Amino acid sequence: MKRSHILFIISVIFIANTVNAQDRVTGKNFASRSEVIARQGIAATSHPLATQVALDMLKLGGNAIDAAIAANALLGLVEPTGCGIGGDLFAIIWDAKTKQLYGLNGSGRSPQTLTLDYFKKNKIKEIPSYGPLPVTVPGCVDAWNEMHQKFGKLSVEEILAPAISYAEAGFPLTEVVAYYWKSNAARLKNYPGFSEVYLPEGNAPVKGEIFKNQKLANTYRHMAEAGLRSFYEGEIAEQIATYVQANGGFLSANDLNTHRSEWVKPVSTNYRGYDVWQLPPNGQGIAVLQMLNILELSDLKTMGYGSEEYIHLFVEAKKLAFEDRAKYYADPAFSNLPVDRLISKNYALERSKLISKDKAGKSYPAGILETDNTIYLTVADSEGNMVSLIQSNYRGMGSGMTPADLGFVLQDRGESFSLEAGHPNVYQPGKRPFHTIIPGFVTKDGAPWLSFGLMGGAMQPQGHVQILVNLIDFEMNLQEAGDATRISHEGSTEPTGNPMSDGGWVNLESGFNYETIRELMKKGHRIKFDVGGYGGYQAIMRDPVTGVYYGASESRKDGQAAGF
Numbered sequence: 001m002k003r004s005h006i007l008f009i010i011s012v013i014f015i016a017n018t019v020n021a022q023d024r025v026t027g028k029n030f031a032s033r034s035e036v037i038a039r040q041g042i043a044a045t046s047h048p049l050a051t052q053v054a055l056d057m058l059k060l061g062g063n064a065i066d067a068a069i070a071a072n073a074l075l076g077l078v079e080p081t082g083c084g085i086g087g088d089l090f091a092i093i094w095d096a097k098t099k100q101l102y103g104l105n106g107s108g109r110s111p112q113t114l115t116l117d118y119f120k121k122n123k124i125k126e127i128p129s130y131g132p133l134p135v136t137v138p139g140c141v142d143a144w145n146e147m148h149q150k151f152g153k154l155s156v157e158e159i160l161a162p163a164i165s166y167a168e169a170g171f172p173l174t175e176v177v178a179y180y181w182k183s184n185a186a187r188l189k190n191y192p193g194f195s196e197v198y199l200p201e202g203n204a205p206v207k208g209e210i211f212k213n214q215k216l217a218n219t220y221r222h223m224a225e226a227g228l229r230s231f232y233e234g235e236i237a238e239q240i241a242t243y244v245q246a247n248g249g250f251l252s253a254n255d256l257n258t259h260r261s262e263w264v265k266p267v268s269t270n271y272r273g274y275d276v277w278q279l280p281p282n283g284q285g286i287a288v289l290q291m292l293n294i295l296e297l298s299d300l301k302t303m304g305y306g307s308e309e310y311i312h313l314f315v316e317a318k319k320l321a322f323e324d325r326a327k328y329y330a331d332p333a334f335s336n337l338p339v340d341r342l343i344s345k346n347y348a349l350e351r352s353k354l355i356s357k358d359k360a361g362k363s364y365p366a367g368i369l370e371t372d373n374t375i376y377l378t379v380a381d382s383e384g385n386m387v388s389l390i391q392s393n394y395r396g397m398g399s400g401m402t403p404a405d406l407g408f409v410l411q412d413r414g415e416s417f418s419l420e421a422g423h424p425n426v427y428q429p430g431k432r433p434f435h436t437i438i439p440g441f442v443t444k445d446g447a448p449w450l451s452f453g454l455m456g457g458a459m460q461p462q463g464h465v466q467i468l469v470n471l472i473d474f475e476m477n478l479q480e481a482g483d484a485t486r487i488s489h490e491g492s493t494e495p496t497g498n499p500m501s502d503g504g505w506v507n508l509e510s511g512f513n514y515e516t517i518r519e520l521m522k523k524g525h526r527i528k529f530d531v532g533g534y535g536g537y538q539a540i541m542r543d544p545v546t547g548v549y550y551g552a553s554e555s556r557k558d559g560q561a562a563g564f
Contacts (some may be wrong), residue, residue, distance in 0.1 A: 008219040011241045011496040015346045028480045030274065030511065032555035035479045038563020042549040043067060044378040044538035046082070046136040046299055046455070051553075053162045054379050054563060064385040065093065066159055067137055068377060069144045072391055073163040075375050076140075076408065077213055078171055079558075080198065080397060082455065083232070083375040085219070085439065086410040087393040088136075089143040090279055092266055092441040093151065094448045096384030101441060102150075103279045105432075106143025108259060109156065110414055111250035112429045119419050126496060127415045127427070130191065131251025134412035136433065137259045138231075138240075146261045148541045151385070157224045159511040164224070167217035167407075170210040170314035174558035178207040188409075191400030192247050197407055198397070207377035215407030232256045243403040244410070250522035255430075266441070268513060269293055269343050272472055274449065277441040280339050281329040285438040287461040290321040292468065293348030294355075302474040306485065306512055308519035309357075314469075315489045315525065316355040318462055319364055322492035322500075327366035329495060330424035331432040337424070343366070360524035362503040366493075374437050374460075376453035378540045380549050386540065388451040390394065418497045425495045434495040440464050447544045456535035459488050463535040482537040483556040485511035488530070502526065509534050532556075 024031060038040065041064075050071040057067035068091070076084035089106035119127070127134050148156065151530030173181065185204040188194045195202065197215065205211045223230055230236060237256040244251040266277040269289040276292060285523040295318040303310040308473060341347055374392035391413070399412035416434045417427040425434045428482035436457045442450035450471070455464035463486065470481035491504025506520065517527060536557035539543055541550040551561030 021074070030485070031480045031483045033479060035477055036551040036561040036563055038549050038551070039547070040382045040522060040564050041380065042540055042551045042563030043071065043377070043379045043553045044540055044553045044559065044561035045071050045075065046375045046538065046557050046559040047075055047078050047174065047177070047534055048558070049078055049166065050377065051560045051562050054377070055562060056162065057159065057564070059382055060154065060158065062154040062158070062382040063383060064379040064387045065152065066154040067278050067379040067381070068389050069152070069388040070159045070162055072144070072389060073160055073380065075164060075377070075391070076168050077163055077216055078207065079177050079375055080409065081177055081184055082393065082396065083391045084393055084398070084408045085140050086138045086393060086398055086408045088139040088297060088411060088413060088435065088437065089389065089391040090283060090435070090437055090439050091143065091147065091387060092277060092279065092439045093388040094386040094441065095151065101266050101277055102444070103264040104146060104261060105264050105283070105433050106139040106145055106146070106261040107282060107432045108139035108413070109255070109430050109432050110136050110417070111252060111255050112281065113252060114250035114423070115429055116419065116427050118539055125419060127417055127419065128295065129395055129412055129415050130188065132247050132399070132401055134243055134414035135244055135249055135251050135399050135401055135410045136414045137251065137255050137445050138411060139259065139261060140261055141223065141228050141231040141499050143261045146263070148228065150233050156228060160220045160224045164217045164220045167213045167220065170212040172208050172210055173205050175207050176558045178205065179207065180396060184280065185243065188397055188400035189400065193243070193402035193404035194400050194409065196404040197402050213407050215405055217407070219406045219408065232259055239403055239406055240410070244401065247401065249401070267339055267343060267375070271296055271468065274472060275443045276468060277443065277502060278438060280332065281337055282331045282432045283435040283438050284329060284461055286339060286343055287321040287325050288438070288464040289343040290324065290348065290441065291314065291317045291461065291465045293343065293345055294320065294352045295465070297349065297352050300469055302530070305470070305474040306516060308516045311487055311506070311516065311520060312360070312523055312525070313355070314465070314487060316361055318489050319361055319492055319500070319504070320351045321461070323364050323366040326495050328424055329434055332393040334428060334431050335424040336562035358523060360503050362524070363500055374455035376439070376455050376536065376540055378453065380451065380540050380542065384448070384547070386451045386542070388441050388453055389436045390439045390453050390455065392437045392455070410461070416495060417497060420497045423497065433477050436460060442468070444544065448542050449544065450539060450541050452537070452539035454535040454537045456533065458492070459533065459535045462488055463537065467537065467539070478539055478541050478550050478552040485509045486534040488534055507533060
């Protein structure tokens with residue numbers, strides 16, 4: 001290794017450790033603050049205004065489900081850099097009455113009139129990230145409708161009122177949102193309608209600037225008066241379809257009319273006495289369970305947080321799980337995926353034998369089976385209901401395609417399809433693409449213990465696992481588990497078909513010591529130092545004895561946890 005490279009790494013580590021050090025009389029020095037503790041209700045979202053709206057719903061007599069929908073509606077306004085009603089939604093809900101978990105898959109499907117032959121005839125090898133071709137049906141609002149119909153207490157008018165008010169009166173941009181707004185604007189400004197809605201006077205709004213969105217307020221008001229399904233069955237659907245088709249896309253009113261979310265049964269594995277729950281594919285949640293099953297075979301507590309041994313094992317477990325993710329995860333309506341086999345302990349034991357303790361894997365096969373941005377929020381109420389909800393446009397502000405009269409951007413989730421014939425995730429009409437957004441939930445002895453999530457594409461399963469290991473193995477508290485320095489491996493084989501090359505890269509956040517990094521390099525890991533690619537975490541933990549809630553929201557984003 002070149003001397004200049006070594007000196008650069010040492011200087012980065014020195015500066016990072018200096019910045020991260022904080023004087024605290026309790027807990028870990030790297031924690032940005034204490035946990036939030038409350039009894040009657042609590043919310044943790046990626047934006048302080050959304051957290052306050054969630055608490056307002058609880059104080060109004062609503063439950064955690066009402067509060068989650070209201071917070072999500074506001075986030076679509078104040079944080080369009082990650083979410084909005086042009087995107088999809090997944091949720092895991094703990095219902096205190098039935099003492100059961102309910103999973104909701106609110107992902108949209110591809111246009112019925114767009115076929116694989118279209119891409120072949122036009123020599124398109126990958127579905128583009130932006131423009132009309134990656135646009136799929138927005139599933140968010142129907143997911144709200146399903147949640148509200150099954151569990152809600154307040155009216156839709158009451159739930160959407162805060163978002164309508166903020167859209168009309170305006171709100172000041174927060175720091176991180178303003179940063180991503182500007183970076184999205186540079187590449188999306190020329191897509192039809194985008195500048196009209198998101199670039200007032202031709203420029204991205206800056207931190208502290210007041211932004212209004214009257215068109216989105218009108219859309220929310222229409223849904224409040226006509227019902228949430230009016231998004232799919234009335235003039236809103238017609239406007240979306242007309243706009244997309246006028247600009248070269250395929251989404252139709254019929255695609256919207258026929259869309260329905262799906263209630264699904266969450267799947268789990270037991271990790272050191274804790275039942276960790278995820279939603280089954282077409283999302284990537286079971287990668288969390290696969291990674292945990294491999295890690296459980298080793299004594300991570302003895303290895304220690306931040307150790308070279310732990311980081312190496314974590315990265316290799318991720319590589320193995322992501323090979324299966326790339327080859328098998330897809331819409332179950334179009335493929336037969338033996339989830340039970342993938343998340344079994346025996347399968348983890350088989351796969352773990354491929355890991356060398358001394359050498360980074362440059363490539364791994366998928367297992368043999370016999371049979372960038374998002375928002376996350378979580379809310380809990382006095383009745384014991386808990387909601388783990390994640391919602392996304394996919395790439396930040398989505399496809400860039402913006403029906404200006406409606407005030408929101410459409411997602412680009414169709415980009416995640418493979419165009420390889422025979423692949424489980426190959427593009428087909430009316431199919432749900434592979435999805436990155438995953439809500440997490442943990443129970444202990446049959447009772448709710450943790451509702452949590454972390455935005456960030458392929459970082460999400462990695463973040464889930466690190467949070468759980470921090471809590472369970474390294475005995476951190478809820479805030480410390482989120483603030484702790486993170487690892488992010490990139491470059492695994494993708495569900496679109498792109499293979500892993502030379503083992504990918506290990507991104508290390510500021511805070512790891514030089515000896516650890518040097519040992520990882522000796523094993524053959526390629527190391528990078530990155531900023532901003534480590535997710536955004538929110539969580540609520542419930543004390544099973546007292547019923548008291550603990551909340552956390554990390555400092556990497558603009559988020560807030562609060563309760564009463």
